[in-house]
Amino acid sequence: MPEKKTVYGGFPESPAYIKVKGLTYVYNSGGPSEQVALTGVELEIKKGEFLALVGPNGSGKSTLARHFNALLTPTEGKVLVDGMDTRQAEYLWEIRQRVGMVFQNPDNQIVSSLVEEDVAFGAENLGLPPSEVRARVDEALRLTGLSEYRNHAPHLLSGGQKQRLAIAGVLAMRPDCLVLDEPSAMLDPSGRRELMDILTRLNRSGGVTVVLVTHDMEEAAAADKVLIMSGGRPVREGTPAEVFADEQLLRDVGLELPVAAKIAHRLRRRGFLVPDGILTVKDMVSYLCR
Amino acid sequence: MPVIRVENLTHIYSRGTPFEVTSLDNVSLEIQRGGFYALVGATGSGKSTLVQHFNGILAPTTGKVWVCGIDVANKRLRRELWRKVGLVFQQPEHQLFEETVFDDVAFGPRNLGLSAKEVRERVFDALRLVGLDPDEVEQTSPFRLSGGMRRKAAIAGVLALHPEVLALDEPAAGLDPLSRRQLMERIDHFRMDRGITVVLVTHNMEEVARWADRVAVLHKGRLAMEAAPREIFNKAEELRAMGLDVPATVELMLCLQARGVPVRTSVLTTDEAVEEIAGLLNRT
Numbered sequence: 001m002p003e004k005k006t007v008y009g010g011f012p013e014s015p016a017y018i019k020v021k022g023l024t025y026v027y028n029s030g031g032p033s034e035q036v037a038l039t040g041v042e043l044e045i046k047k048g049e050f051l052a053l054v055g056p057n058g059s060g061k062s063t064l065a066r067h068f069n070a071l072l073t074p075t076e077g078k079v080l081v082d083g084m085d086t087r088q089a090e091y092l093w094e095i096r097q098r099v100g101m102v103f104q105n106p107d108n109q110i111v112s113s114l115v116e117e118d119v120a121f122g123a124e125n126l127g128l129p130p131s132e133v134r135a136r137v138d139e140a141l142r143l144t145g146l147s148e149y150r151n152h153a154p155h156l157l158s159g160g161q162k163q164r165l166a167i168a169g170v171l172a173m174r175p176d177c178l179v180l181d182e183p184s185a186m187l188d189p190s191g192r193r194e195l196m197d198i199l200t201r202l203n204r205s206g207g208v209t210v211v212l213v214t215h216d217m218e219e220a221a222a223a224d225k226v227l228i229m230s231g232g233r234p235v236r237e238g239t240p241a242e243v244f245a246d247e248q249l250l251r252d253v254g255l256e257l258p259v260a261a262k263i264a265h266r267l268r269r270r271g272f273l274v275p276d277g278i279l280t281v282k283d284m285v286s287y288l289c290r
Numbered sequence: 291m292p293v294i295r296v297e298n299l300t301h302i303y304s305r306g307t308p309f310e311v312t313s314l315d316n317v318s319l320e321i322q323r324g325g326f327y328a329l330v331g332a333t334g335s336g337k338s339t340l341v342q343h344f345n346g347i348l349a350p351t352t353g354k355v356w357v358c359g360i361d362v363a364n365k366r367l368r369r370e371l372w373r374k375v376g377l378v379f380q381q382p383e384h385q386l387f388e389e390t391v392f393d394d395v396a397f398g399p400r401n402l403g404l405s406a407k408e409v410r411e412r413v414f415d416a417l418r419l420v421g422l423d424p425d426e427v428e429q430t431s432p433f434r435l436s437g438g439m440r441r442k443a444a445i446a447g448v449l450a451l452h453p454e455v456l457a458l459d460e461p462a463a464g465l466d467p468l469s470r471r472q473l474m475e476r477i478d479h480f481r482m483d484r485g486i487t488v489v490l491v492t493h494n495m496e497e498v499a500r501w502a503d504r505v506a507v508l509h510k511g512r513l514a515m516e517a518a519p520r521e522i523f524n525k526a527e528e529l530r531a532m533g534l535d536v537p538a539t540v541e542l543m544l545c546l547q548a549r550g551v552p553v554r555t556s557v558l559t560t561d562e563a564v565e566e567i568a569g570l571l572n573r574t
Contacts, residue, residue: 057438254468
């Protein structure tokens with residue numbers, strides 16, 4: 001009997017922006033070092049959603065994320081971005097423009113020796129008139145708080161600023177969706193804060209769909225939804241409160257609770273009636289000061 | 291007894307060019323033998339520049355650095371220095387290059403002129419220390435391993451040199467929470483077991499709170515603070531002004547205190563935070 005398929009994500013009333021159907025991805029397919037990275041992934045990401053993609057190293061998070069803008073295309077199954085099949089070459093540029101990627105190492109994403117030129121790079125390649133490029137660059141610099149650095153050399157920026165620069169370059173292409181693969185892994189605490197502030201703002205007020213691949217459970221707790229990957233497939237999806245309520249599952253897949261949730265969990269084990277849904281320091285403080 | 295002594299160290303990159311940058315500005319500190327020393331600071335504060343002096347990759351522009359009694363600027367003692375100080379760079383997996391994991395980890399020990407048998411023992415020992423099964427991975431290409439395993443293999447290559455000082459620059463960045471914790475546990479175990487000194491560069495304040503016995507805070511190339519973690523994290527405002535933060539446990543206690551709840555702010559670990567709140571709930 002075929003296994004019942006669970007489709008993760010998406011509210012019924014809102015259309016899926018990215019649809020993943022039966023996605024299997026095999027690295028070096030047919031070769032001697034063939035490696036299955038994803039098997040039978042079903043997923044829907046709706047417009048305007050902030051999704052955190054978590055899971056241990058090797059669980060397939062990054063491979064999945066690279067399918068969202070056709071950096072990788074399915075070995076089996078399909079990925080639709082706003083209805084466009086990522087395997088069809090004629091949609092490639094449209095998809096890449098609509099879904100922008102930001103990677104872990106900010107130094108690998110710099111292409112120019114001047115901040116504003118770096119931001120303009122992608123937009124210029126869209127063949128827009130110079131005035132339009134200029135307007136978009138101004139907007140992207142403003143949204144990422146980099147306006148005052150426009151004439152600086154990118155390599156002299158801090159790590160957090162470099163990641164904001166990478167985001168600005170993507171924003172200048174006016175994407176619907178930002179996919180970020182562990183963007184905060186190399187950042188210092190203030191860089192992380194800056195990055196999360198900007199992502200939250202772009203999502204809430206700019207309506208940008210955000211997919212954040214992260215190992216930081218505090219960051220995942222700030223998303224609308226969390227998807228846990230393990231062994232090449234999604235194993236749980238829900239609101240942060242739902243997902244972080246299952247401590248056993250998290251432990252099984254090698255993840256951890258956010259610190260405040262961990263404290264709440266241990267207090268419960270000691271018999272204190274601590275309510276569910278405490279995820280952040282703020283939640284814990286409002287509970288204790290109720 | 292200090293195993294590392296830094297005296298008035300200043301390091302200037304690209305000196306005499308328009309790109310001149312003072313990365314370290316008159317830094318002095320001592321690191322005790324056998325300790326777990328954390329170096330923290332915002333991006334660009336000079337942490338990586340400082341650790342790269344510890345095995346002579348960088349030489350002081352002015353000032354002195356002694357490691358295990360060796361002046362790191364003395365080029366004739368460089369080989370001896372490399373034997374004593376193992377440095378794990380950021381993203382060390384990018385430095386894997388051999389065809390098998392065994393050959394990669396064996397590269398350093400072979401250069402030390404050890405016998406094949408000794409090399410093999412050291413490689414297996416180092417792989418086990420980082421949590422890789424030698425029998426399983428020795429003949430595998432490092433490029434077939436997952437990111438986390440590649441990181442571990444790269445660290446094993448440094449451990450196989452049996453360093454007296456192990457300096458690690460963000461060794462856990464990009465690892466999942468479980469691998470991160472296991473790696474730190476293993477490093478600390480290795481430290482106690484072999485009596486070595488660990489110097490850890492990290493952005494993770496939870497890790498500092500959990501593992502370090504001493505912390506140096508660098509800010510714009512200067513040494514801003516140097517103390518035990520408990521003292522350092524007592525200065526939340528100053529840390530935040532320097533682009534850093536306190537662990538979530540400390541933040542929780544500070545928020546509670548700001549709301550008039552009587553809690554101690556010297557809490558560091560999750561266990562301590564649980565105790566403190568349990569005490570609070572018992573009183574109400």
